[in-house]
Amino acid sequence: MLSIESLSIQLGEFSVQEVCLEIPDGEYFIIIGPTGAGKTVLLETIAGIYRPETGRIVLDGKDITRLEPRDRNIGMVYQDYMLFPHLTVAGNIAFGLRQRLVSERRQEDAVQEMGQLLGIAHLLDRYPITLSGGEQQRVALARALVLKPRVLLLDEPMSALDSQTRERISRELIAIRKATGTTIVQITHHFEEVHTLADRIAIMQDGNVVQVGEPSEVFLHPANTFAAEFLCIGNMIRGVSSRLGRLARIEAGGQVFYAASEVTGSVVATLHPEDVIISSEPFISSARNCLEGTVTGIVPVGSVVRIVLDVGFPLTALLTRESCHDLTLGPGRKVYATFKASAVHVIPVTAQEPEYRD
Amino acid sequence: MRRLSLAFTLFVFAIISVTLAVLILYSPPDILLGSLANPEIQFAIGLSIVTSVASTLICIIVAVPVAYALARYTFPGKQVATLVLTLPLTLPPLVAGIALLLFFGTTPWGRALESAGFAVIFTPLGIVVAQVFVNLPFMVRILRSAFASINPRFEHVAKTLGCTEAGAFFQVTLPMARHGLLAGTVVTWSKAMGEFGAVLMLAGATTMKTETLPIALYLNISTGDVDLAVAAATILIFISLAALCCVEYLDRDVNVF
Numbered sequence: 001m002l003s004i005e006s007l008s009i010q011l012g013e014f015s016v017q018e019v020c021l022e023i024p025d026g027e028y029f030i031i032i033g034p035t036g037a038g039k040t041v042l043l044e045t046i047a048g049i050y051r052p053e054t055g056r057i058v059l060d061g062k063d064i065t066r067l068e069p070r071d072r073n074i075g076m077v078y079q080d081y082m083l084f085p086h087l088t089v090a091g092n093i094a095f096g097l098r099q100r101l102v103s104e105r106r107q108e109d110a111v112q113e114m115g116q117l118l119g120i121a122h123l124l125d126r127y128p129i130t131l132s133g134g135e136q137q138r139v140a141l142a143r144a145l146v147l148k149p150r151v152l153l154l155d156e157p158m159s160a161l162d163s164q165t166r167e168r169i170s171r172e173l174i175a176i177r178k179a180t181g182t183t184i185v186q187i188t189h190h191f192e193e194v195h196t197l198a199d200r201i202a203i204m205q206d207g208n209v210v211q212v213g214e215p216s217e218v219f220l221h222p223a224n225t226f227a228a229e230f231l232c233i234g235n236m237i238r239g240v241s242s243r244l245g246r247l248a249r250i251e252a253g254g255q256v257f258y259a260a261s262e263v264t265g266s267v268v269a270t271l272h273p274e275d276v277i278i279s280s281e282p283f284i285s286s287a288r289n290c291l292e293g294t295v296t297g298i299v300p301v302g303s304v305v306r307i308v309l310d311v312g313f314p315l316t317a318l319l320t321r322e323s324c325h326d327l328t329l330g331p332g333r334k335v336y337a338t339f340k341a342s343a344v345h346v347i348p349v350t351a352q353e354p355e356y357r358d
Numbered sequence: 359m360r361r362l363s364l365a366f367t368l369f370v371f372a373i374i375s376v377t378l379a380v381l382i383l384y385s386p387p388d389i390l391l392g393s394l395a396n397p398e399i400q401f402a403i404g405l406s407i408v409t410s411v412a413s414t415l416i417c418i419i420v421a422v423p424v425a426y427a428l429a430r431y432t433f434p435g436k437q438v439a440t441l442v443l444t445l446p447l448t449l450p451p452l453v454a455g456i457a458l459l460l461f462f463g464t465t466p467w468g469r470a471l472e473s474a475g476f477a478v479i480f481t482p483l484g485i486v487v488a489q490v491f492v493n494l495p496f497m498v499r500i501l502r503s504a505f506a507s508i509n510p511r512f513e514h515v516a517k518t519l520g521c522t523e524a525g526a527f528f529q530v531t532l533p534m535a536r537h538g539l540l541a542g543t544v545v546t547w548s549k550a551m552g553e554f555g556a557v558l559m560l561a562g563a564t565t566m567k568t569e570t571l572p573i574a575l576y577l578n579i580s581t582g583d584v585d586l587a588v589a590a591a592t593i594l595i596f597i598s599l600a601a602l603c604c605v606e607y608l609d610r611d612v613n614v615f
Contacts (some may be wrong), residue, residue: 046516047514047518048517048518049514049518068517068522069514069517069518070517070518070519070520070521070522072518074518075518076514076518078511078513078514078515080509080511082509082511082512082515083535084516084530084533084534086536087535091410095516095519096519096520099521100518100520101518133594143515143519144519147519147520207589243552245378337380
């Protein structure tokens with residue numbers, strides 16, 4: 001178990017404020033947030049590069065806040081891999097073992113084993129500068145993993161890779177985690193990685209952790225407008241909410257719709273485009289909301305089509321190409337948008353809340 | 359434009375190479391070789407090599423920590439420190455020399471050093487001191503930019519892999535800065551070989567005592583012994599050429615000047 005207890009550190013323009021996280025053994029934990037949110041500083045503080053101003057870091061019940069990085073048994077892989085250019089791949093992987101005065105024989109065996117595990121055994125005599133991005137990534141992982149760290153910290157490990165390599169390395173990371181049981185804490189600003197890799201995620205904004213939870217939970221119920229915008233939830237509707245029985249009645253852009261929520265006052269309602277059904281006639285169903293509107297835009301995205309409606313406010317829905325064709329949708333066409341009250345998530349808007357703009 | 363600039367390049371090239379060629383070809387080879395056998399020239403070569411190697415080593419030892427601090431740490435007065443540390447770069451060596459002379463000759467600290475056996479005025483030791491004073495800023499500058507170009511995250515990773523701070527420096531940063539270190543060493547050494555003004559002021563120009571190659575050149579030209587002066591000059595040219603080739607060969611990326 002890795003516990004971060006109200007950790008604060010200020011480093012130039014970057015800061016981390018009162019961050020608390022509990023990461024159980026073997027978890028794949030991803031921290032997401034925009035550039036400048038303090039993600040890397042947080043990771044470097046966990047690794048021991050910087051001393052926090054306040055707070056504690058506890059690993060397996062032991063306070064490691066004041067421990068030197070070399071005594072923490074925490075591995076770190078940076079975005080640009082930071083392979084030592086004056087050493088061969090084998091020299092890079094064996095670097096940590098040499099510090100621990102492991103015998104030459106055992107160094108060689110461990111390097112071979114790592115080379116096999118990560119599929120870089122044929123590169124051991126090369127210098128890092130001659131490797132591709134994906135290969136460098138594997139060497140950096142091997143260099144950290146050969147020490148069998150308790151926790152592996154990954155600083156945007158895939159951001160410099162093409163999408164195919166990224167997918168392959170994602171699969172390998174999952175396999176490595178399974179094989180070694182290492183706890184992995186990764187930071188990223190790609191949320192595609194979040195769904196495939198993470199057991200849990202934390203969202204960071206301006207040095208604060210604004211939400212922690214399982215990816216699906218966070219995507220369905222973002223804690224604030226920043227999280228919702230950062231996660232690119234398709235529909236964010238500003239309005240005013242009031243109670244109506246067990247539901248919230250939300251007025252926005254001259255329209256009214258209902259949400260299963262108890263939040264009242266000034267709100268932002270989030271709604272995933274996948275949860276919106278489009279029909280040419282009013283759709284009779286158990287769904288509470290059925291709004292009339294006109295199509296204003298049709299954007300093909302891969303195998304699906306993104307339909308933008310004006311129902312008094314802009315509303316986005318996702319359809320398959322086939323349904324889009326069957327409905328003979330086109331700009332200006334009058335349609336009905338149906339969605340369940342339970343699909344709408346309501347976030348209260350406080351006056352001081354900073355608005356996130358990318 | 360292309361023709362004009364190429365013409366100028368050719369012109370400047372011709373001026374430099376013809377001038378140097380005239381000097382090298384001034385005395386017939388047998389006289390040049392004869393000068394090399396002259397005990398005064400041999401003494402000058404020996405003294406130049408010993409003092410320049412010593413001063414270069416001192417420069418390396420001092421400049422490595424200084425350059426690292428300037429590249430990595432922020433501290434109060436850093437800008438002033440940087441300015442003062444690099445001032446001797448643009449200072450005429452004669453001025454540096456007279457400042458040293460006054461420091462060692464007139465201040466209580468200078469006299470204390472002298473009575474402690476560290477006599478530098480008009481001694482070979484003074485040659486080393488003068489060379490270090492003038493050349494240290496070059497070494498610091500070259501090393502500073504070498505260290506500054508190395509991402510500190512290399513050291514961070516090394517530390518998570520089990521290094522102490524010193525270990526990370528000696529196993530990662532210093533090897534990565536080796537091109538800068540070599541370039542700095544070659545430049546410092548060749549400048550030490552040729553140092554004249556500061557050496558003249560502090561160590562004087564005593565035949566067969568503080569007579570380095572540039573001093574030998576100066577002494578012999580003032581007494582009209584052109585052959586010996588030319589011999590000393592020719593040796594200095596070859597040393598410069600060798601140093602330059604060294605730097606070019608060692609590193610095509612590090613900008614020395």
